[in-house]
Amino acid sequence: MTTRLVGAKVQRVEDQRLLRGRGRYVDDVAVHAGTPTLHAAVLRSPHAHARIVDIDVEGVLDVEGVHAVWTWEDLSGPMADPLPLLIPHPALTQGRTQYALAREEVNYVGEAVAFVVADDRYLAEDAVDRIRVTWEPLPPVVGIDAARAAEHLVHDDVPGNVGARLEQEVGDTRAALERAPHRLSLDLAVERSASMPLEGRGVVARWDPDVARLQVWSSTQTATGVRAAVATKLGLDLAQVDVITPDVGGGFGVKINHPWPEELLVPMAARALGRTVRFTEDRREHFISSAHERAQLHHVEVGFDDDGRLLGLEVTFWHDHGAYTPYGLIVPIITSTQLLGPYKPQAYRVVFESLYTNTVMVTPYRGAGRPQGCFVMERTMDAIARELGKDRAEVRAVNFIQPDEFPFDQGLVFQDGRELEYDSGDYPASLEKLKQLVDWDGFEGLRAEMAAQGRRVGIGLACYVEGTGVGPYEGAHVHVETSGKVKVATGLTTQGQGHATVFAQLVADVLGVPLADVEVVTGDTRRMPYAVGTFASRSAVMSGSAVHLAAQRAREKALRIAAEALEAEVDDLEITDGVISVKGSPGASIDLGTVAVLSNPLRYAFDEASKAATQFSVGDPGRPPVPEDDEPGLEGRDFYSPERSTFASGMHAVVVETDPDTAEVRILKYAVVHDCGRLINPMIVEGQIQGGVAQGVGGALYERMAYDDNGQLLNASFMDFLMPYVTEVPESIEIDHLETPSPLNPIGVKGAGEAGVIPSAAVFAAAIEDAEGFPVTAMPISPSELFALREQHREQHREQHKEDA
Amino acid sequence: MSEERHEIRLEVNGASYDLAVPARRLLSDVLRHDLGLTGTHVGCEHGVCGACTVLFDGAPVRSCLVLAVSAVDTEITTVEGLGGPDGSLGPVQQAFLECHGLQCGFCTPGFLTTITAGLRDNPHPTREEAREMVAGNLCRCTGYHNIVKAVERAAELAHGTGTP
Numbered sequence: 001m002t003t004r005l006v007g008a009k010v011q012r013v014e015d016q017r018l019l020r021g022r023g024r025y026v027d028d029v030a031v032h033a034g035t036p037t038l039h040a041a042v043l044r045s046p047h048a049h050a051r052i053v054d055i056d057v058e059g060v061l062d063v064e065g066v067h068a069v070w071t072w073e074d075l076s077g078p079m080a081d082p083l084p085l086l087i088p089h090p091a092l093t094q095g096r097t098q099y100a101l102a103r104e105e106v107n108y109v110g111e112a113v114a115f116v117v118a119d120d121r122y123l124a125e126d127a128v129d130r131i132r133v134t135w136e137p138l139p140p141v142v143g144i145d146a147a148r149a150a151e152h153l154v155h156d157d158v159p160g161n162v163g164a165r166l167e168q169e170v171g172d173t174r175a176a177l178e179r180a181p182h183r184l185s186l187d188l189a190v191e192r193s194a195s196m197p198l199e200g201r202g203v204v205a206r207w208d209p210d211v212a213r214l215q216v217w218s219s220t221q222t223a224t225g226v227r228a229a230v231a232t233k234l235g236l237d238l239a240q241v242d243v244i245t246p247d248v249g250g251g252f253g254v255k256i257n258h259p260w261p262e263e264l265l266v267p268m269a270a271r272a273l274g275r276t277v278r279f280t281e282d283r284r285e286h287f288i289s290s291a292h293e294r295a296q297l298h299h300v301e302v303g304f305d306d307d308g309r310l311l312g313l314e315v316t317f318w319h320d321h322g323a324y325t326p327y328g329l330i331v332p333i334i335t336s337t338q339l340l341g342p343y344k345p346q347a348y349r350v351v352f353e354s355l356y357t358n359t360v361m362v363t364p365y366r367g368a369g370r371p372q373g374c375f376v377m378e379r380t381m382d383a384i385a386r387e388l389g390k391d392r393a394e395v396r397a398v399n400f401i402q403p404d405e406f407p408f409d410q411g412l413v414f415q416d417g418r419e420l421e422y423d424s425g426d427y428p429a430s431l432e433k434l435k436q437l438v439d440w441d442g443f444e445g446l447r448a449e450m451a452a453q454g455r456r457v458g459i460g461l462a463c464y465v466e467g468t469g470v471g472p473y474e475g476a477h478v479h480v481e482t483s484g485k486v487k488v489a490t491g492l493t494t495q496g497q498g499h500a501t502v503f504a505q506l507v508a509d510v511l512g513v514p515l516a517d518v519e520v521v522t523g524d525t526r527r528m529p530y531a532v533g534t535f536a537s538r539s540a541v542m543s544g545s546a547v548h549l550a551a552q553r554a555r556e557k558a559l560r561i562a563a564e565a566l567e568a569e570v571d572d573l574e575i576t577d578g579v580i581s582v583k584g585s586p587g588a589s590i591d592l593g594t595v596a597v598l599s600n601p602l603r604y605a606f607d608e609a610s611k612a613a614t615q616f617s618v619g620d621p622g623r624p625p626v627p628e629d630d631e632p633g634l635e636g637r638d639f640y641s642p643e644r645s646t647f648a649s650g651m652h653a654v655v656v657e658t659d660p661d662t663a664e665v666r667i668l669k670y671a672v673v674h675d676c677g678r679l680i681n682p683m684i685v686e687g688q689i690q691g692g693v694a695q696g697v698g699g700a701l702y703e704r705m706a707y708d709d710n711g712q713l714l715n716a717s718f719m720d721f722l723m724p725y726v727t728e729v730p731e732s733i734e735i736d737h738l739e740t741p742s743p744l745n746p747i748g749v750k751g752a753g754e755a756g757v758i759p760s761a762a763v764f765a766a767a768i769e770d771a772e773g774f775p776v777t778a779m780p781i782s783p784s785e786l787f788a789l790r791e792q793h794r795e796q797h798r799e800q801h802k803e804d805a
Numbered sequence: 806m807s808e809e810r811h812e813i814r815l816e817v818n819g820a821s822y823d824l825a826v827p828a829r830r831l832l833s834d835v836l837r838h839d840l841g842l843t844g845t846h847v848g849c850e851h852g853v854c855g856a857c858t859v860l861f862d863g864a865p866v867r868s869c870l871v872l873a874v875s876a877v878d879t880e881i882t883t884v885e886g887l888g889g890p891d892g893s894l895g896p897v898q899q900a901f902l903e904c905h906g907l908q909c910g911f912c913t914p915g916f917l918t919t920i921t922a923g924l925r926d927n928p929h930p931t932r933e934e935a936r937e938m939v940a941g942n943l944c945r946c947t948g949y950h951n952i953v954k955a956v957e958r959a960a961e962l963a964h965g966t967g968t969p
Contacts, residue, residue: 011902019898019908021844021884025911028843064807120838122829123808150850198848198856198911198945249846250945281851496909496946683905687947691908694948718836718853718943727940733950756948 005505005515006747009683014500014513023247026202026219027387028279037204038067040266040279041124043114043131044289045106048140048358048711049154052104052133053317055114059130065119067273068128068520070265078233079268083259087328091166094158095325096356100233100261107154107323108360109711110288112261117269117277125554141710142356144297144318147355154356155322163325163352169337170411171347175314180731182302184383188298189778190372190761192705193698194291195365196723199249199494200384201290202282203263203268216243216267221256222533223523229259230267238529241267245523252496253364253697254291256535257327287716292705293331293365295320296372300380308384312347315339316378319354322361329354331362331369334467335414338421340372340410342427343381343399344374348412358711364535366695370466370758375779376460378762382769392442392766393431395600396463400427414645415536416470422647423750424740426461429671430651434461437671437734438653446655451563456660457668460766461653462759469541469744469750470675473641475530476546477555478507480634482600482609484578484593486518488512488550490543491531497539497753498684503547504616505680507748510551511558512575513592530639536649537751540680545640545745553636557594560635564596565590596634601625648750651673652693652759654730656767663787665701665768670730675738676763677750684750686735692756694729699757700764700780702728811874816865817842818886826873833857838881844884844914848943855942859883865922878884884914887921897921899950900959908946916942920956929960 017023030037043716060069068709072080083097102113114131118124139152147154147161154161177183189441204217214236220226220243227243229583230236248255268544270277281290301314319332321725336350379398385392401408403426410420435441443459450457476490488507494500504518511518519528522543525536555575562580563570566588574583581589612618619625626632655669673688679685702722715721741748761779768786769776778785810825815835821838833850836842836859845868848856852870859868859880887895894902897920907913916939923930923938930938935956936949944952 012905014910015902016894017906018907018913019884019886019894019901019917021842021911021914023841023844025846027837028849030841031841032837039941042962121834122827193931197947198854198943247911248909250909252945283851302858399915422831496911498908528851685904687908689946690950691946693947695945717851719851724941725940725943726936726953729949731936733948 004509006509006680008681009456009507010501010681012501013084013504014498025199025247026204026217027028027250027278029204029217029246030206030276030278032456033276035275036119037276037278038117038119038273039121039124040115040117040262040269040277041114041121041128042262043128044285045102045113046110046370047106047135047137048142049108049138050106051136051138052102052106053136054134057114057130059280060127062115062132063118063123063127065123067117069127070101070115071113072099072101075100077235079264083326085328085798088327089164089329090331092144092164095328096155096158097326100264102591103631107358109713110285110360112289114263123392130387131769142357142359142709144295144320144355147221147320148318148356153741154358160358161356162353163321163356164329165351166329166333167335168350168412172315173312173347173349176347177301178305180311181305182387183301183303184387186300186379186383186737187777188300188374188376188379189298190294191780192292192295193703194293194705195252195254197254198249200283200286201255201262201509202258202280203266204276204278205267206276207271207274209274211225211672212240214267214271216241217246218243219248219255219536219686220245220258221251221495222258223493223525224491224529224531225258225533226263227525229773230264231365233259233264234268234271236395243525245493248493250494251534252366253368253535255495256533257291257363266312279772283567284489284716285717287721288360288713290360291363292322292360292741293362295700296335298376300376302380304384304457306388306764307398308388308390308748309398310343310345313345315350318354319352320357320362321354322359322384324361326361327363331364332367337412337420338370338392338465338467339377339413341374341377342425342463343377344401345524356587359707364563367754368536368753370464371699371761374462374464374759375683375761375765378759380775382766393461395436397428397431409688414467416645420645422465423742423744425465425647425649425675426738426740427649430649430675430738433736433738434567434651434653434671437736438655438669439674440653451655454660455657456771457655457657458767458769458771459653459655460763460770461651462762462766463651464756464758465647465649466537466603466751466755467645469538469642469646470538471641472532473639474532474542474546474638475528475637476543476550477528478550478636480554480558480592482593482596482719486513486545488518488520489524489527490522490547491528491533492543493532496686498681501682502540502684505544506544506548507551510548510553513578517578537753537755540749541646541745541751542640544680544747544749546638548747549638550636553638556600557636558592558634561595561598562590569778599634600632640745642744646677646744646750648676648752650755652763654763654767656764656771658768662781663790665783665786667730671734672734673738674755675740675805676740676752676755678740678748679737680749688752689735689756692754693733693760694724695762696757698724700760702780704780741803812850813874813877815873815876815881815883816879818883828874830873830968831869832871832873832876836868842883842885846911846914848912852936853943855919856912856915858942859917860918860922863922866917881916882918884917887917896962897924897959899962900955904951904955904958906947906951906955912942912944916944916952920959924960924963928964930956932957
């Protein structure tokens with residue numbers, strides 16, 4: 001009997017390559033090709049806001065080894081138009097996107113201005129240094145306050161710097177607030193951070209004149225998206241463009257945006273020069289010319305009863321979307337809807353403004369607006385508990401959607417234009433597990449014990465619900481070769497999530513073949529041209545379901561052919577270790593490879609096995625060799641397109657110690673309860689959670705984008721932007737799973753990719769507040785900020801005392 | 806004007822390579838683009854992330870901070886040189902496989918070389934020493950827990966006290 005692989009901690013198949021240094025990342029592609037690859041470098045704006053008076057490229061071509069230089073003036077056709085606005089939304093009335101190379105004006109430090117191709121990157125950078133630009137600096141708009149004040153405008157034709165304003169309401173919130181026995185208001189803030197994968201962006205392109213075809217490799221989260229954009233912009237037929245996603249060194253959201261200027265300029269240059277061209281972003285470029293996320297300011301009005309039950313919630317927030325809006329309003333829409341978490345607000349009104357600033361644009365970063373929404377809701381829950389003097393867990397519990405209330409419709413429209421309707425979950429059970437894991441009820445004992453030693457500790461918890469697996473669809477193709485080996489292709493891309501393993505697990509279980517016989521390819525438009533991409537924790541749900549369905553189709557066909565060959569009924573057959581046999585009579589069997597041979601009627605035999613499929617050996621002479629409703633080959637192809645998202649959920653708790661002198665924050669305990677439906681590979685899911693928590697620690701305590709008033713990013717290096725090393729992450733994370741299967745897909749899964757990072761800002765703010773005894777309303781929080789808060793509260797106390805005296 | 810090139814001989818993973826390179830060319834670029842040893846990755850080009858770490862006579866060095874012309878007279882080991890001669894995984898590589906010590910795999914070669922050197926100096930690290938051993942390398946995917954476990958597991962494998 002083949003052991004069931006779904007649900008098992010299966011070791012990753014991709015590791016064999018990656019551990020030997022045989023991964024193939026985009027900067028590794030074509031290193032071994034015959035003709036030397038050319039390298040590109042980009043001249044980027046040094047100004048946050050300026051008009052381009054003149055660009056002088058005279059000196060550039062004198063540099064030996066330089067092949068070409070482009071500015072906007074040299075672009076033609078669709079390449080000279082602004083880049084696409086990928087996700088138009090009716091509320092985005094003032095959407096703006098940049099040009100592949102800046103035309104007349106730049107709006108952030110790092111915006112691409114000129115593009116040089118040379119023999120190597122060193123020479124290309126020498127050439128970039130020789131380009132002379134005459135600038136007319138304009139006043140920059142930096143930060144949400146400056147954007148709202150609108151003393152200056154980012155885009156002359158966008159009044160008030162407001163790109164969009166969107167409002168949603170369920171119930172009569174104003175009336176509910178007025179009637180509520182208790183009311184509170186809060187002002188909250190979250191700063192900018194970024195995905196910051198260890199591998200930056202990169203593109204390689206090769207134009208093959210023999211077949212008039214373009215091959216593009218990109219470190220992207222969407223191969224099909226890049227393909228469509230490149231074809232459109234370069235005026236090629238889709239059939240002339242292949243996009244291949246090689247190994248990708250992390251994405252975390254930033255690589256879903258496309259096409260980046262370089263994703264178009266590199267193929268354009270490759271075609272123009274007839275040479276393979278490469279662009280590999282350096283770290284500073286990644287900081288100043290890819291994308292950031294997170295920055296928002298929030299105002300909350302909440303009304304509640306004596307138990308802490310929400311009666312009305314009104315949230316107004318301001319979202320900094322940077323200089324351009326290629327990715328539409330996805331991030332603030334997610335904040336505004338996912339803010340509700342596992343709770344029933346009774347009446348809810350949310351309104352946001354999405355604002356232009358002269359900074360790097362904002363597109364989704366792991367969590368994509370959810371961490372901010374979770375921060376707002378959980379800070380509100382804590383404020384209610386504090387106001388009523390109640391246990392923070394109890395206040396949450398009275399607001400939970402109950403297990404018997406699913407599917408639960410929140411009455412809002414989600415990021416995909418569909419209803420925000422939760423499919424399943426068990427929030428009270430999750431809370432119980434979390435309280436056990438972190439010893440919530442025993443914490444006061446620990447606090448007293450620590451206080452006796454002069455130490456200060458605090459505990460916090462935060463809950464979230466995450467809409468995962470958004471549509472529109474994904475597809476998969478499963479092909480059983482005559483060797484019995486199984487080749488699987490799905491179009492979405494992989495950035496370290498272990499897709500080659502988990503999709504193989506699904507296929508191996510359905511087809512009854514050993515895992516080692518299954519090979520998975522992702523993100524190659526030659527193998528699967530219909531796909532969407534990897535974002536919103538959707539791979540397991542979308543491609544996982546599609547792979548499962550495609551494998552089932554291949555299985556059905558295999559059993560049909562085998563039944564004929566074995567003269568048995570389909571229902572009497574089973575597949576074990578790649579062999580189909582009649583249950584209870586092991587002698588009557590045929591292996592999958594032979595079935596694959598039989599599935600493809602041949603005129604020409606190419607080896608011994610294939611002789612069995614030639615026209616003199618098989619088939620009923622009275623019927624066509626391939627029946628009308630059939631196709632040759634043992635293959636399965638299917639697509640999965642759900643009505644709406646699945647909703648994963650979870651809860652985190654942390655115990656911190658704050659240093660009474662230095663205000664440093666130390667993590668003593670971190671606990672996670674996570675429900676992503678059925679687990680395909682628990683080892684991989686736990687890895688995702690651990691990685692997410694580490695990123696969350698960075699976002700809560702260390703990482704921020706330090707822009708000065710001129711729009712210069714002051715910390716654009718790993719020296720100054722503080723990502724956690726091992727020394728900053730909790731020494732252990734207690735993880736417990738709850739599995740409430742999703743009824744929406746055939747494998748019962750929900751997504752797991754983003755979960756670890758969503759509640760971090762909320763849970764750390766709660767724990768630090770609990771330790772310190774004053775509200776924490778802005779994240780991230782550094783030791784010096786915590787120190788300043790202490791001083792401020794001490795001062796307020798003194799003033800209060802004076803007044804009282 | 807064309808760049809002056811310098812003739813050098815590099816010893817990498819037991820093989821000798823004769824090259825002519827400009828003085829400013831980084832060892833990381835030479836390994837990757839001139840020798841085709843693309844297992845060494847470049848994450849920051851300022852010596853902070855550790856992805857490009859290689860071994861100089863067994864000691865860890867950030868190849869993005871070394872000029873190739875100064876890398877002569879030393880035996881360089883890259884990730885491609887960490888396995889057994891029969892193509893099997895070395896103990897640190899095997900430990901990463903068993904402990905799920907990698908996700909995207911981009912930072913991994915730098916961890917593998919760093920830990921190889923670390924275990925040479927300290928074959929039996931405590932948990933705290935295992936954390937210390939990898940405290941100079943950045944990983945954005947794993948959260949480091951499984952990397953620390955892999956250090957401990959690699960120590961076991963290297964001494965034959967664990968079965969793969």
